[in-house]
Amino acid sequence: MATAMIILMVTLLVLGFPMMIPLFGAAILAFVVFNPMLTPTIMVQQMVSGISPTSLIAVPMFIFAADIVTKGQVVQRLLDMVMSFVGHVRGGLAITSAVTCTLFGAVSGSTQAAVVAVGGPLRPRMLRAGYKDDFVMALTINASDIAMLIPPSIAMIVFGVVSGASIGEMFIAGLGPGILILLLFAGYCYIKAKRDGIPVEAASSWRERLTSMRKALLPLGFPAIIVGGIYGGIFTPTEAAAVCVVYALILEVGIFRSVKLSEIPSLALSTGMITAVVFILVAAGAAFSWAISFEQIPQQLLSGIGLTEAGRYEILFAIAIAFFIGCMFVDPIVVILVLTPIFAPITQAAGIDPVLVGIIVTLQVAIGSATPPFGCDIFTAIAVFRRPYFDVIRGTPPFILMLLAVAVLLIFVPEIALGLRDLAFR
Amino acid sequence: MESQLSVSRPRSKGALSALVRVLGFVDTAIGHLEAVLLGLGILLMAGNTVANVVGRTVFEQSIFFSEELNQFLIVLVTFVGAGYAARHGRHIRMSALYDQLNHLGRKILMVVICAGTAAVMFFLAYYSAVYVIDVAQGGEVTSSLRLPVYWTLLWIPVGLTITGIQYVLTLVRNLISEDVYVSFSQVDAYEDPEAHTGADASV
Amino acid sequence: ETWKFALEEVDGSVQDAFAEKFAELVKEKSGGDITVSIFPYGQLGTSGDLTELVQTNAVQITNASPGHLGSVVEEMQVFSIPYLLSQNDEATKKVLDSADVIYDDLGDSLRKKGLEILTMYPEGEMVWTANKKITKPADFDGFKMRTMTSPLLTEAYKSFGATPTPMAYGEVYSALQLGTIDGQVNPIFAIQEMKFYEVQSHMIWAGQQEFTTSVVTGNDWYNGLSEEKRQILDESIEEATDYIFPKQREYNKERLEKIKEAKPELEMIRLSEEQRDVFRERAEQVRDKYVEMTGEDGKRILEKLTKAFEDAEAEVTN
Ligand code: NA
Numbered sequence: 003m004a005t006a007m008i009i010l011m012v013t014l015l016v017l018g019f020p021m022m023i024p025l026f027g028a029a030i031l032a033f034v035v036f037n038p039m040l041t042p043t044i045m046v047q048q049m050v051s052g053i054s055p056t057s058l059i060a061v062p063m064f065i066f067a068a069d070i071v072t073k074g075q076v077v078q079r080l081l082d083m084v085m086s087f088v089g090h091v092r093g094g095l096a097i098t099s100a101v102t103c104t105l106f107g108a109v110s111g112s113t114q115a116a117v118v119a120v121g122g123p124l125r126p127r128m129l130r131a132g133y134k135d136d137f138v139m140a141l142t143i144n145a146s147d148i149a150m151l152i153p154p155s156i157a158m159i160v161f162g163v164v165s166g167a168s169i170g171e172m173f174i175a176g177l178g179p180g181i182l183i184l185l186l187f188a189g190y191c192y193i194k195a196k197r198d199g200i201p202v203e204a205a206s207s208w209r210e211r212l213t214s215m216r217k218a219l220l221p222l223g224f225p226a227i228i229v230g231g232i233y234g235g236i237f238t239p240t241e242a243a244a245v246c247v248v249y250a251l252i253l254e255v256g257i258f259r260s261v262k263l264s265e266i267p268s269l270a271l272s273t274g275m276i277t278a279v280v281f282i283l284v285a286a287g288a289a290f291s292w293a294i295s296f297e298q299i300p301q302q303l304l305s306g307i308g309l310t311e312a313g314r315y316e317i318l319f320a321i322a323i324a325f326f327i328g329c330m331f332v333d334p335i336v337v338i339l340v341l342t343p344i345f346a347p348i349t350q351a352a353g354i355d356p357v358l359v360g361i362i363v364t365l366q367v368a369i370g371s372a373t374p375p376f377g378c379d380i381f382t383a384i385a386v387f388r389r390p391y392f393d394v395i396r397g398t399p400p401f402i403l404m405l406l407a408v409a410v411l412l413i414f415v416p417e418i419a420l421g422l423r424d425l426a427f428r
Numbered sequence: 429m430e431s432q433l434s435v436s437r438p439r440s441k442g443a444l445s446a447l448v449r450v451l452g453f454v455d456t457a458i459g460h461l462e463a464v465l466l467g468l469g470i471l472l473m474a475g476n477t478v479a480n481v482v483g484r485t486v487f488e489q490s491i492f493f494s495e496e497l498n499q500f501l502i503v504l505v506t507f508v509g510a511g512y513a514a515r516h517g518r519h520i521r522m523s524a525l526y527d528q529l530n531h532l533g534r535k536i537l538m539v540v541i542c543a544g545t546a547a548v549m550f551f552l553a554y555y556s557a558v559y560v561i562d563v564a565q566g567g568e569v570t571s572s573l574r575l576p577v578y579w580t581l582l583w584i585p586v587g588l589t590i591t592g593i594q595y596v597l598t599l600v601r602n603l604i605s606e607d608v609y610v611s612f613s614q615v616d617a618y619e620d621p622e623a624h625t626g627a628d629a630s631v
Numbered sequence: 632e633t634w635k636f637a638l639e640e641v642d643g644s645v646q647d648a649f650a651e652k653f654a655e656l657v658k659e660k661s662g663g664d665i666t667v668s669i670f671p672y673g674q675l676g677t678s679g680d681l682t683e684l685v686q687t688n689a690v691q692i693t694n695a696s697p698g699h700l701g702s703v704v705e706e707m708q709v710f711s712i713p714y715l716l717s718q719n720d721e722a723t724k725k726v727l728d729s730a731d732v733i734y735d736d737l738g739d740s741l742r743k744k745g746l747e748i749l750t751m752y753p754e755g756e757m758v759w760t761a762n763k764k765i766t767k768p769a770d771f772d773g774f775k776m777r778t779m780t781s782p783l784l785t786e787a788y789k790s791f792g793a794t795p796t797p798m799a800y801g802e803v804y805s806a807l808q809l810g811t812i813d814g815q816v817n818p819i820f821a822i823q824e825m826k827f828y829e830v831q832s833h834m835i836w837a838g839q840q841e842f843t844t845s846v847v848t849g850n851d852w853y854n855g856l857s858e859e860k861r862q863i864l865d866e867s868i869e870e871a872t873d874y875i876f877p878k879q880r881e882y883n884k885e886r887l888e889k890i891k892e893a894k895p896e897l898e899m900i901r902l903s904e905e906q907r908d909v910f911r912e913r914a915e916q917v918r919d920k921y922v923e924m925t926g927e928d929g930k931r932i933l934e935k936l937t938k939a940f941e942d943a944e945a946e947v948t949n
């Protein structure tokens with residue numbers, strides 16, 4: 003049955019059906035052919051469940067805010083300031099993008115939100131600077147995923163709940179690998195910029211920098227609001243997204259007067275459509291994973307491997323591979339919910355630190371959401387950038403390789419994650 | 429936006445043309461309604477969420493239905509938006525194989541895709557209608573507003589049906605027209621990234 | 632034959648312990664003919680999904696909190712009223728196990744919705760966690776307390792003097808950490824599982840509520856079982872219920888020890904009877920609200936249930 007589902011999915015995918023059809027199709031196959039006693043209304047129930055988490059609201063809200071500021075002056079002012087500082091550095095703009103994606107995803111807690119909010123405005127600017135589009139899109143998608151490792155992280159919270167690992171400790175432990183990945187990405191940006199001969203601009207004078215900083219003062223309110231509001235306990239990360247919409251409106255419509263009030267409805271409409279395109283896939287993914295869970299397919303696949311007698315490294319590799327493959331096809335949160343209980347007794351028996359397992363899982367899940375064929379960040383990028391599927395993923399392999407390298411490193415040198423944790427808690 | 433797209437519709441002859449025109453009119457009307465619902469949905473989502481923050485921090489009074497309203501709006505936006513996205517040929521797909529084909533190959537594949545997608549949409553629309561009726565008969569209510577849960581769910585069969593119809597229309601358009609269409613009114617083409625470096629995120 | 636048993640909670644929870652015991656009993660009584668396969672939380676959907684899944688017989692048995700059943704049969708919300716259940720374990724068991732008001736009155740209403748309630752059991756006392764000491768309503772002044780979204784719970788915490796703040800379960804930890812909310816209320820196992828204690832300074836026992844769950848099945852399926860199988864089901868449920876009462880105590884005690892071990896500086900406060908009386912008195916208005924929401928039927932249920940607890944207490948203490 004698992005085989006039939008996979009064959010159908012791949013066929014529909016390759017033929018070029020809308021991405022929701024392979025997911026729905028495989029689920030329908032499971033319901034109609036393999037479990038005729040189940041009524042397909044369950045699929046509908048699960049579709050609704052899939053799009054029910056309140057935190058999803060952050061996605062349309064950041065898309066909306068990004069739409070407004072892209073149309074107005076905020077982005078231009080911020081970029082002018084950034085360029086006045088890093089314009090003369092090789093790969094400076096790309097590195098800035100990577101850092102911004104990471105920070106943005108870190109506070110917002112949503113990698114998809116980071117893709118739209120940072121990638122949307124920065125991509126045109128990077129294209130103009132001479133970067134290749136596939137590199138730009140891959141950088142955006144993958145840098146956003148670092149956010150999962152930096153608190154607050156929904157993946158870690160879910161893992162903590164299911165496994166019993168300390169959420170607070172995981173939050174600290176994620177920082178090490180998160181920063182390591184960012185450094186690797188920055189290095190790659192530098193090499194890429196050098197190899198592609200991206201021209202550097204002449205260094206700005208301090209007077210120019212000061213002017214650009216003054217002009218960027220109000221736009222700098224965005225990070226201030228997000229960081230201050232969330233860490234000051236005024237609103238949740240989800241709510242921060244909506245607050246950004248209001249701030250964007252105040253700046254662009256009220257103060258800069260660069261967007262007319264009459265343009266807002268059409269921006270909201272475009273936001274609504276992009277949201278729908280992504281969320282219908284979240285819904286389809288939920289229906290698909292229900293069918294998989296109901297049949298206990300992951301359990302069956304894993305019981306064949308005989309992990310109970312394996313050593314520490316074998317177990318950690320098995321976890322990394324299982325989560326990586328799972329996330330290639332299914333929503334990361336669902337993968338955590340389904341796979342964690344299966345591995346829990348094994349890691350417990352082997353005496354592996356649950357925080358380490360949590361970080362490895364979170365990293366895999368982050369990689370998975372940017373790895374083809376299915377990944378929410380890829381879908382978001384396709385919807386927002388309006389580029390064909392293959393263009394969007396073409397540049398991802400080097401990033402995925404770097405991420406996987408960190409995963410392997412983490413298995414052999416757990417101190418990358420646990421060092422900081424031990425410093426803080428032990 | 430609707431009207432701009434309508435202009436590009438090629439004219440056919442005779443009875444077929446009359447039919448197409450009537451269909452086109454109904455279709456445009458539904459399109460407008462979808463656009464209004466979608467835009468309004470997003471604006472309400474923002475307003476509702478911010479109002480809750482203000483209520484909680486300034487007035488020490490959370491809006492209890494805030495979460496429920498947002499969930500209603502997400503369902504609305506997702507399913508009404510699915511139809512709207514189908515209308516504009518914006519559903520995500522992997523077009524690698526398709527892009528390699530010649531005109532006829534693309535046309536045949538597009539017809540197959542439209543037929544298959546429409547079939548899946550109608551299948552799901554049917555079962556979501558059954559589900560809505562089940563829930564309506566069960567009398568389940570939401571936890572804070574105590575409103576019938578099926579009010580939210582109603583958008584699912586509506587949205588999926590409209591999406592299915594859009595794919596049928598696209599199929600028809602591909603059969604009667606020379607070009608390959610990804611939606612009833614949209615010829616198959618991606619945007620040129622170099623020519624379009626402004627507001628990429630807008631429709 | 633396989634019966635699918637879906638839980639609202641994760642592997643290793645009280646509900647899981649019940650389901651495991653139940654599975655073992657069913658296997659034994661059926662001579663291995665019937666297997667019960669257990670699906671912990673999330674795998675087959677959220678709590679809200681699970682009741683629907685038994686109604687359509689995709690899943691045969693599930694846990695359902697009275698709060699969730701309250702959206703199917705409004706009167707079920709009676710279990711959200713503070714200071715309703717007895718403080719006496721034995722009396723509580725007597726009522727939850729067999730009271731007519733649950734299995735006949737409420738049971739009939741549920742049957743009309745296609746559900747058969749098999750048993751109810753408590754999973755532990757609902758404890759407050761807070762970033763300050765709370766012993767009286769005045770301490771709750773301006774205090775943002777996260778509750779589940781239910782009008783009765785909202786009313787309850789308003790009556791206690793707090794600012795009830797609904798929030799998704801998954802967001803609670805970071806909201807507590809960052810101070811978006813000041814406290815929350817949950818049974819001990821949840822506080823331990825979700826690590827809320829990591830980001831709070833106080834745990835407060837006010838005795839206002841037990842966290843209860845019910846075990847339900849679809850009534851078509853239940854009625855369609857052969858005499859023999861139904862007997863196996865009923866007996867196993869009964870024995871598993873007997874098993875879970877003491878088990879649940881022990882389990883919460885273990886979890887509390889774990890919390891103490893992980894964070895020795897956490898302050899644990901048990902409100903005195905006098906202190907509890909102040910909150911108990913205020914909770915009267917929650918009863919009024921319940922009657923206002925559910926009308927005559929609800930009033931009757933509330934009265935019957937209150938009486939059932941009184942009778943059970945009298946019986947137990949004699
Ligand atoms: Na994060």
Ligand code: NA
Pocket residue numbers: 329330331332369370371372373374375376377378
């Ligand atoms: Na993926």
